[in-house]
Amino acid sequence: MADDPTDHGDVLGVARRTGDDAMPRRLVVVSNRLGNVRDLSQAGGLAVGVADALAERGGLWLGASSEHQDSGADEPPLIRMERHGRIETAALTLPREEYSAYYNGYANTTLWPLFHYRLDLVDHRQEFLQAYRQINARFAQALAGLLSGNDDLIWVQDYHLIPLAAELRRLGVRNRIGFFLHIPFPPPDLFVATPDHAELIENFLQYDVVGFQTETDVANFRRSVHATNSTSFDAAGAAEANGRTVLTKCFPIGIDVDSFARMASEAAEDVQIDSMRRQILGLKQIIGVDRLDYSKGLPGRMQAFARLLERHPEHERAATYLQIASPTREEVSAYAEIRGQLEATAGAVNGRYADLAWTPIRYIHRAVPRSRLAGLLRASQVGLVTPLRDGMNLVAMEYIAAQDESDPGVLVLSRFAGAAEQLAESLIVNPYSVDEVADAMATALAMPLNERIERHGALLKRIKRNDAAEWRRSFIKALADES
Numbered sequence: 001m002a003d004d005p006t007d008h009g010d011v012l013g014v015a016r017r018t019g020d021d022a023m024p025r026r027l028v029v030v031s032n033r034l035g036n037v038r039d040l041s042q043a044g045g046l047a048v049g050v051a052d053a054l055a056e057r058g059g060l061w062l063g064a065s066s067e068h069q070d071s072g073a074d075e076p077p078l079i080r081m082e083r084h085g086r087i088e089t090a091a092l093t094l095p096r097e098e099y100s101a102y103y104n105g106y107a108n109t110t111l112w113p114l115f116h117y118r119l120d121l122v123d124h125r126q127e128f129l130q131a132y133r134q135i136n137a138r139f140a141q142a143l144a145g146l147l148s149g150n151d152d153l154i155w156v157q158d159y160h161l162i163p164l165a166a167e168l169r170r171l172g173v174r175n176r177i178g179f180f181l182h183i184p185f186p187p188p189d190l191f192v193a194t195p196d197h198a199e200l201i202e203n204f205l206q207y208d209v210v211g212f213q214t215e216t217d218v219a220n221f222r223r224s225v226h227a228t229n230s231t232s233f234d235a236a237g238a239a240e241a242n243g244r245t246v247l248t249k250c251f252p253i254g255i256d257v258d259s260f261a262r263m264a265s266e267a268a269e270d271v272q273i274d275s276m277r278r279q280i281l282g283l284k285q286i287i288g289v290d291r292l293d294y295s296k297g298l299p300g301r302m303q304a305f306a307r308l309l310e311r312h313p314e315h316e317r318a319a320t321y322l323q324i325a326s327p328t329r330e331e332v333s334a335y336a337e338i339r340g341q342l343e344a345t346a347g348a349v350n351g352r353y354a355d356l357a358w359t360p361i362r363y364i365h366r367a368v369p370r371s372r373l374a375g376l377l378r379a380s381q382v383g384l385v386t387p388l389r390d391g392m393n394l395v396a397m398e399y400i401a402a403q404d405e406s407d408p409g410v411l412v413l414s415r416f417a418g419a420a421e422q423l424a425e426s427l428i429v430n431p432y433s434v435d436e437v438a439d440a441m442a443t444a445l446a447m448p449l450n451e452r453i454e455r456h457g458a459l460l461k462r463i464k465r466n467d468a469a470e471w472r473r474s475f476i477k478a479l480a481d482e483s
């Protein structure tokens with residue numbers, strides 16, 4: 001995508017045809033927050049994928065407004081409508097405290113850690129659950145009034161909105177409703193540890209299609225449904241529930257490979273200067289790009305870099321590690337803790353190894369414009385993606401897309417990222433083993449050109465086949481029941 005915020009004709013203005021029918025059914029996407037459709041240059045994969053799906057068919061995008069109501073929770077939500085080319089957006093203004101208990105509370109202190117296998121961080125509070133139910137009911141009420149008929153296809157995004165279909169059904173909505181979970185689904189033994197598991201499963205079963213990132217997540221979900229209420233799935237992944245057939249399936253999300261590759265090859269001047277400086281000094285760069293989230297395994301990654309220097313001292317003053325971590329969910333206490341831990345680890349490693357000419361770890365705690373990010377990924381010889389658990393991880397794919405095909409870098413990838421299911425030619429590591437990650441970095445830094453080209457070629461082919469367009473087409477096809 002073009003970096004110029006005024007240039008959004010590609011995404012918003014042009015009616016790209018899906019080729020399947022002349023009058024596609026209207027698509028209605030619902031997500032917790034609306035992407036900034038005026039400037040998608042700052043948006044990650046999800047916002048771009050959703051905007052492209054809407055631009056292709058035309059449609060409506062409903063999400064919470066960044067402005068909140070201060071007064072009584074009984075006021076009906078205000079809806080602000082805007083049109084951007086073929087996309088209509090509806091921004092819901094919701095009560096501030098209730099929104100916080102739903103978003104910081106149930107979504108990010110109950111569901112996020114639970115679904116990332118972190119029972120130790122889960123906080124169950126009745127007021128969080130109440131707010132979660134209430135905000136979903138408000139979304140449903142608003143959406144019911146915006147539907148143009150039974151033909152609209154409703155596509156709900158992510159864990160914030162699991163009860164939305166149940167709320168819509170209660171209001172008499174009979175449309176096809178699909179749900180896509182962007183994060184992992186835990187195994188049944190972990191899932192049933194939440195007191196609300198039966199309610200969550202009932203809510204999932206109100207959809208027509210429930211999509212996941214990986215086959216592991218699909219299997220975990222089906223087993224959890226069975227463990228909760230004995231419902232079984234047939235060979236095609238369908239089950240009968242509430243008088244409706246629910247299809248469960250894996251739809252791996254991807255990126256727009258060509259546009260990211262284009263951005264990477266048009267790197268900003270300061271990125272080029274930085275990379276020339278490193279070339280002159282003979283320094284190789286290892287890069288990590290993440291939201292600052294405990295699921296991303298960042299402290300372990302920094303420890304692994306320190307271990308690389310211990311076990312492979314030839315990389316002292318020859319390798320540098322750049323970590324870009326954007327601030328996120330700062331109101332949630334576990335996020336403040338991870339930030340402190342990371343700053344302390346970076347400081348300790350630099351304190352031990354740095355000298356006047358070499359800073360081992362460069363740590364940037366802010367969001368970076370996507371075009372610059374693409375350039376930095378291209379200028380790095382190793383991409384380090386080592387989450388402890390991740391739904392997919394788009395940075396892994398962005399790293400591959402950004403590389404120079406004639407001299408590509410090497411991806412080191414956690415086996416616990418959903419992306420590992422398809423990116424087998426990367427160096428797959430166990431992020432809980434500091435030694436293993438350190439050794440993989442050493443292998444990547446020393447890998448000969450022919451092996452790098454071979455691995456990269458295979459990975460590039462894979463991410464082109466499973467790209468963002470394929471993700472949205474296959475989901476919408478299942479949702480429209482066109483298969």
Ligand code: ADQ
Pocket residue numbers: 043044045046182183253289290291324325326366367368369370373390391392393394395396398
């Ligand atoms: P996230 O947990 O946000 O997404 P990820 O898939 O890596 O994780 O997507 C992050 C996006 O934000 C990428 O496009 C990345 O480039 C961008 N980004 C990250 N740090 C940035 C920074 N400092 N500056 C600018 N941009 C930055 C959730 C799930 C994932 C799943 C996605 C999509 O947790 O597992 O892959 O949704 O489904």
